[in-house]
Amino acid sequence: MDQTQTGIAFEHNSAQQPASARSIKMAARNVRLDYYNERIGQLLNVLAGIDLSVHTGELVSIVGPSGCGKSTFLTAVDGLISIDDGEIRVDDQIITKPGPDRAMVFQNDSLFPWRTVLQNVTYGLELQQKMPRAQMLERGRALVELVGLQGFGDHYPHELSGGMRQRVNIARALAPDPQLLLLDEPFAALDAQTREFMQAELLKILERTQKTALFITHQIDEAIFLSSRVAVFSARPARIKEIVSIDLPKQRTLAIKLDPRFRHLQDHIWRLIEEESAQTGMHNHA
Numbered sequence: 001m002d003q004t005q006t007g008i009a010f011e012h013n014s015a016q017q018p019a020s021a022r023s024i025k026m027a028a029r030n031v032r033l034d035y036y037n038e039r040i041g042q043l044l045n046v047l048a049g050i051d052l053s054v055h056t057g058e059l060v061s062i063v064g065p066s067g068c069g070k071s072t073f074l075t076a077v078d079g080l081i082s083i084d085d086g087e088i089r090v091d092d093q094i095i096t097k098p099g100p101d102r103a104m105v106f107q108n109d110s111l112f113p114w115r116t117v118l119q120n121v122t123y124g125l126e127l128q129q130k131m132p133r134a135q136m137l138e139r140g141r142a143l144v145e146l147v148g149l150q151g152f153g154d155h156y157p158h159e160l161s162g163g164m165r166q167r168v169n170i171a172r173a174l175a176p177d178p179q180l181l182l183l184d185e186p187f188a189a190l191d192a193q194t195r196e197f198m199q200a201e202l203l204k205i206l207e208r209t210q211k212t213a214l215f216i217t218h219q220i221d222e223a224i225f226l227s228s229r230v231a232v233f234s235a236r237p238a239r240i241k242e243i244v245s246i247d248l249p250k251q252r253t254l255a256i257k258l259d260p261r262f263r264h265l266q267d268h269i270w271r272l273i274e275e276e277s278a279q280t281g282m283h284n285h286a
Helices: 070-077 117-121 123-128 133-146 162-174 192-209 220-226 254-258 260-280
Strands: 024-037 042-055 059-063 085-090 102-105 180-184 212-216 229-233 240-245
Touching: 024 070, 024 212, 042 070, 042 212, 042 240, 059 070, 059 220, 070 085, 070 180, 070 212, 102 162, 117 123, 117 133, 117 162, 123 133, 133 162, 133 192, 162 192, 192 220, 192 254, 220 254, 220 260, 229 260, 240 260, 254 260
Parallel strands: 059 212, 059 229, 102 180, 180 212
Antiparallel strands: 024 042, 024 085, 229 240
16 A cells, blocks of 8 residues: 555654654643633632643653643643643644644544444544545555554444554544644553553554654553653642653563563652642552
8 A cells, every 4th residue: 555645654763863853743831721610619720830842753641640630731732722821832833723733532432333443534534625535545444454453444333342442543533644643541441451452552553653642641651651751740730740751662562561660660750649649638648
């Protein structure tokens, strides 16, 4: 299949360059956001000056105490909600609304049950109406193959496992060729074994497509395994407590989770979150 025609590029090598040598894909500067609950008349400070950059070809994970504003920040990057101060830029363009340069992958796959795998993958392309049908279908089939579902293009969602459905979800997000992939706990609904395998699969997919990604998770080991850097959010109102560089080999298998360096990073990030969780009353006193 002609990868040029489908628009799926596998030849770039930006992920192998040091972050300092790469351009900034997403930049958030002093992002502040408050939420006013009209029902109870309460103003909730959610984000308190977030500064975060993501370089081209990089995956950065965000972790932090439950309810600290991780998903809210991701939603702001997608342009679905407005911020009160600061700015968010993608490719140096200020974000004010959703756009085709960003794609969100949610925890639930939200596939259309009446559409086949291939039809679900091409749904966004159909809405855009920018591509001839033959090219659209070719791109859809290439993505189905990319996520390891060759032979399942004509299947319906109810005929797939949870991990397979989430692969379709990722392929659908990649179909419009976004510049930034936003993943909000995409594997949280999967069983533990499938979740581990999907982490490895996501790394392969991102390596081949060279997409830039921002990933939200509550699983510290997941964040370390997938990321070049992990941003630790404080308790709400959220700020960046620390950005942890993941000094591990670029090529990773699940076995790296047994590496002492991995365990050290896991302990360090857990201590950071534990310090913040203590402020919310969730501290483990055992």
